[in-house]
Amino acid sequence: MIRALFSAASGMNAQQMNVDNIANNLANANTAGFKARRAQFQDLLYQNVIQPGASASQQSVVPTGLQLGLGTRAASDEIVFTQGDFSETDNPLDLVIQGNGFFQVQTPTGALVYTRAGQFQLNAEGNVVDANGNLLQPPITLPQNAQTVTIAPDGTVSYNLPNQTASQTAGQIQLATFINPAGLNSLGQNLYQPTNASGNAVLGPPGGQEGLGTLLQGYTEQSNVSVVDEFVNLIVAQRAYEANSKVVKAADEMYQQINNLTK
Amino acid sequence: MDQIAVTAASGLHARMEALDLVANNLANATTGGFKLDREFYSLFTAGEDPGVDGSSGTKLPVIQKQWTDFTQGSLQPTGNPLDLALSGKGFFVVNGPSGPLYTRSGSFQLSSSGALTTSDGYPVQTADGKILQTNSQAPLDVAADGSVTQDGEDLGQLALVDFQDRSVLQKVGNSYFGVTDAKVKTIPAADVTVSQGKVENSNVAPAESAVRLVGLMRQFEMLQKAISITTDMNKKALEDVARVGGSA
Numbered sequence: 001m002i003r004a005l006f007s008a009a010s011g012m013n014a015q016q017m018n019v020d021n022i023a024n025n026l027a028n029a030n031t032a033g034f035k036a037r038r039a040q041f042q043d044l045l046y047q048n049v050i051q052p053g054a055s056a057s058q059q060s061v062v063p064t065g066l067q068l069g070l071g072t073r074a075a076s077d078e079i080v081f082t083q084g085d086f087s088e089t090d091n092p093l094d095l096v097i098q099g100n101g102f103f104q105v106q107t108p109t110g111a112l113v114y115t116r117a118g119q120f121q122l123n124a125e126g127n128v129v130d131a132n133g134n135l136l137q138p139p140i141t142l143p144q145n146a147q148t149v150t151i152a153p154d155g156t157v158s159y160n161l162p163n164q165t166a167s168q169t170a171g172q173i174q175l176a177t178f179i180n181p182a183g184l185n186s187l188g189q190n191l192y193q194p195t196n197a198s199g200n201a202v203l204g205p206p207g208g209q210e211g212l213g214t215l216l217q218g219y220t221e222q223s224n225v226s227v228v229d230e231f232v233n234l235i236v237a238q239r240a241y242e243a244n245s246k247v248v249k250a251a252d253e254m255y256q257q258i259n260n261l262t263k
Numbered sequence: 264m265d266q267i268a269v270t271a272a273s274g275l276h277a278r279m280e281a282l283d284l285v286a287n288n289l290a291n292a293t294t295g296g297f298k299l300d301r302e303f304y305s306l307f308t309a310g311e312d313p314g315v316d317g318s319s320g321t322k323l324p325v326i327q328k329q330w331t332d333f334t335q336g337s338l339q340p341t342g343n344p345l346d347l348a349l350s351g352k353g354f355f356v357v358n359g360p361s362g363p364l365y366t367r368s369g370s371f372q373l374s375s376s377g378a379l380t381t382s383d384g385y386p387v388q389t390a391d392g393k394i395l396q397t398n399s400q401a402p403l404d405v406a407a408d409g410s411v412t413q414d415g416e417d418l419g420q421l422a423l424v425d426f427q428d429r430s431v432l433q434k435v436g437n438s439y440f441g442v443t444d445a446k447v448k449t450i451p452a453a454d455v456t457v458s459q460g461k462v463e464n465s466n467v468a469p470a471e472s473a474v475r476l477v478g479l480m481r482q483f484e485m486l487q488k489a490i491s492i493t494t495d496m497n498k499k500a501l502e503d504v505a506r507v508g509g510s511a
Contacts, residue, residue: 003283003286004279004282004283004285004286005286007283007286007287007289007290008286008289008290010290011286011289011290011291011292014290014293015293018293038341038343040295040370040382041291041293041294041295042294042368042382042436042437042438043287043291043294043297043434043436043437043438044436045435045436046433046434046435046436049280050327050328065328065433066280066326066327066328066329067300067329067433067434068280068283068284068287068329069283069284069287069288069290069291069300069434070287071286071287071290071291072290072291072293072294075382075383075437076382078343078370078372078382080341080342080343081343082342082343100400100402177400178400179373179374179375179377179397179400180372180373180374180375182343182345182372183372183375196375197372197374197375198375199375202400211400211401211402236293237293239469240289240292240293240469243289243292243469243472243473244286244289244290244292246473246476247282247285247286247289247290247476250282250476250479250480251282251286253480254278254279254282254480254483257483257484257487258275258487260487261487261490261491261494
């Protein structure tokens with residue numbers, strides 16, 4: 001009976017976490033470059049009430065035992081790195097990665113972090129920075145009087161100077177991939193940090209064979225959250241929570257009846 | 264003690280264990296690859312006690328074992344290329360800490376060394392008993408028969424196994440099944456397909472569980488009534504029938 005109460009409580013806890021996760025996905029339904037997370041659950045250990053192979057009588061043994069499960073737990077919430085939709089912005093430094101790559105940027109503390117949000121801008125020194133002011137790595141610098149910045153699908157950044165017909169090259173944007181992107185650590189602000197599980201970043205030029213993807217200028221990548229899917233998940237989570245609370249109530253009532261046996 | 268009360272108490276105990284099973288099923292209603300458990304009632308017969316007339320011994324209802332319902336769960340698309348769902352009868356084989364484990368939960372990941380693993384880090388086996396090792400970062404392509412290719416290169420076929428008698432499978436938690444008896448041999452899964460980018464949902468049906476819950480509670484109530492009635496009868500017997508020297 002105590003088992004049933006705690007199993008149901010573990011189910012309610014898990015569904016609460018599920019709803020937390022859905023809420024965060026929905027809150028970021030309009031965050032450019034955001035990748036949805038999906039909660040995963042696992043069953044807990046089992047209690048062997050009757051061990052299989054125990055002797056049932058002098059001649060026979062129990063062929064299969066009685067195992068009572070003890071509930072569920074949240075195992076992980078993996079990041080789903082599917083491609084988001086593109087929306088046109090006409091901003092020459094808005095970039096979309098059509099593939100698995102990440103932009104590499106450097107925080108003010110010097111750490112290298114990775115992002116899919118390609119809304120870049122120029123800082124006062126003419127360096128290409130992300131929306132938080134983190135420097136794109138390797139750095140790309142544009143002169144103050146640069147005009148018509150063009151970023152090719154392979155990441156080559158070129159610009160024209162006034163009264164000049166030949167275009168100048170400012171450098172090539174590099175993209176990073178990870179063997180296990182689901183193991184990246186989310187830092188917030190659309191930034192990801194490599195971990196032991198994700199492996200180290202492997203840099204390469206866009207458009208290569210490694211599946212890094214190509215760049216598309218003048219677009220931003222929308223969040224990959226599907227609002228319809230999240231609402232369906234929300235309904236499932238809410239009903240599962242309700243079902244578990246019913247078990248708590250049933251266990252409570254059965255307990256009450258046992259207590260009423262002795263009047 | 265009174266035979267009716269003992270039998271009813273045994274029934275109460277069995278219903279409590281059945282509630283434990285229902286509670287665990289419902290708690291795992293959203294656990295990927297989970298298979299629900301059902302109870303199996305049987306009679307406990309005390310063989311040594313021939314009974315008063317020599318024909319029947321003590322018989323008590325008990326839950327002797329649970330059986331796992333391996334019906335297919337629904338497949339939910341996730342878009343993650345490392346999510347593999349099985350439809351049909353069969354299991355993935357992974358290298359657990361102490362021997363092979365079997366699972367239907369195919370939310371796999373790549374380890375930092377490039378091996379395909381479960382979310383607990385256990386490597387997934389191929390049909391020839393090796394672990395599935397990727398060579399580059401290129402996307403994996405998994406065919407319906409479990410063959411994995413990457414960049415046109417064949418990495419091997421995922422091991423998909425089944426059992427003659429699935430009651431040998433023991434749940435060991437974290438969505439794995441284990442086999443304790445070393446003599447049990449796996450057979451190749453004949454009737455199973457792998458779907459990439461999907462996960463198999465838990466096969467717990469909340470509506471059916473709710474019906475079982477109501478049924479359990481009512482049976483429990485009836486047994487409790489039976490004990491109350493027996494107690495009342497005993498009380499009557501003691502107070503009224505056995506009254507000595509009553510004035511009537």
